[in-house]
Amino acid sequence: MGTLLSYSGLTTKIRAMESRLLKEPQYREISELLTVPQVVAYLKQQPGYQKLWSEVDEEKLHRNEVEHLLRRTIYQDFARIYHFANPEQRKFLDLYFKRYEIVAIKQCMNNIFDHRDVVLDLSLFVEFFERHSKLNLEKLTGSSSMEEFIENLKGSEYYAVLSRLKDSMVHPLVFDYGMVLDQRYFTQIWKAKQKLFKGVDLEEVTMAYGQKFDMLNLNWIYRSKKYYRMSPHQIYPLLIPVRYKLKRDEVKRMVEAESDEELKTLLYQSYYAKIRSEMSPESLEEAYVYILRSILEKEARSHPHSVAVMYSYLYHKEHEINRLTTAVECVRYGIRPEETIQYVMKN
Template structure:
């Protein structure tokens, strides 16, 4: 009853917004269009995207620009839900906001490293960001070098983190991004346990902890498939948090000398149990398995706990998933893929063809 009273209004809002997410038929219709401007015009017809795309020449609609503009829809949804929440629920929103900060910083860092500064393009949301973040969006978006980018973070919790790597003389772009990610994972994990009410902790830890485990599984998978990295070095790159993976299982996965051994070790984990053995024998793409398992967990958590933080976490997950799908469709159109090919890519990440 307590959850019902606390979340009834917010859950009603989430359900209404969930009803505005694109359907499979709408993705199919968009995939059948012939140009990127047509796809943008198609999206403008939906309330969630009607105010996202300004009038632009078609040559300006490259992937980076579209991704930044689409992100505005996510920030707008976040702001709507935040205004609808109470003080306790805002603890979760404040945790989630760091996810936005990290994504923006990593994007600007890449641009600065390439000496191609690109304004963040969030002028419509700057007032909202100022009330939640100490980031200077203008400064980080116009930084033309890595040094300028790091200096633009002075006064934030991120500055000493990256300045320390720079001052050591041993850091590169990968080290900066990894440091930001690890900081976010560690701070969020601890904050969930400290600031989220105990009755709702497991719901959030389930989604966040699963994500961390799957990222570690992905990284080990990539080292086996694409690189030759000693096990001792692989361990240094893993997120130092375990949810359903045991240390002994990670050791086995790292020690695997072939993809066959890797998937054999994976089959002994909880994540292997979520996938049909026949599919593991076929060595599935771990990038796809990541999407399938996380979607299942968020969908199940929201269905079982509709009057809880799970409904918020689930909505934000599927909203971000929608943005990834939209970018996939638009890029498919840009490169003249058949509508069927575009839909196959999307549906493969929804079902994996493998998950139970």
């Protein structure tokens, strides 16, 4: 009864927000549009964007500004959920929020490594980050080198990890910095879950993140061998140090597989091939999306008064923004509607 009461208001709020998520017919309508301003005008008529974008002039927006506005809706929805959450529920949201900090950090690092003269404008996100983060976005976006950028991270939990990487490698790439941030975040979640959650919430967090990490590792093993031709000793440090349904020796055999065919055979013998029988190495990214979405939808239905309802909504909202970002790019480059919808629905 306590769990039911503590989640009842929040669940009702999230269900209302879910009703405003876009459906496939709406994406198909967007794919038929001819210009990016038309896409923005269309979104202004949708319940999930109508109020937030009412003052937006679609004719004056650049592509990057559209993408920023789309991402801003994720943060606004997160803030709504946070407002309705109690202190216990906010423990999950505080942990989840770190992914948004890492996204912002990666954007800044990409700008530095690309040597772009364009000033990265994250001003739309400042108010949100001031409430939930210790990062100083103004300082970070103004950094012109990695040395300055890392110095501007002092006081945050990311300073030490990026400093160590910079000192341990001769010329670390943006990929290296991003990978170490992701690994730290994933490991942090796995270690913290036992302290933060219990009962059904603990079971759901363990299942959702456990399968997520397994699938990310499978994807990376395949991509690193297929496209980058990495050796086993190069692959091991890049894997998330978490095992859920994949056994350690199973991962070892995949990493050290001597051929694509051997890797494919091992994949077909894994736990995840039983969940998605048509899964192949080439479709691992689609399988990752399918499996995680299926878990979250099932758990949110089975346990509507649990952490699953928050995780499921945020997952679906982020994928909506990914789909819309893809749609905007396709419309911008004049991709045919039938191709556009295929790209969009893969996300």
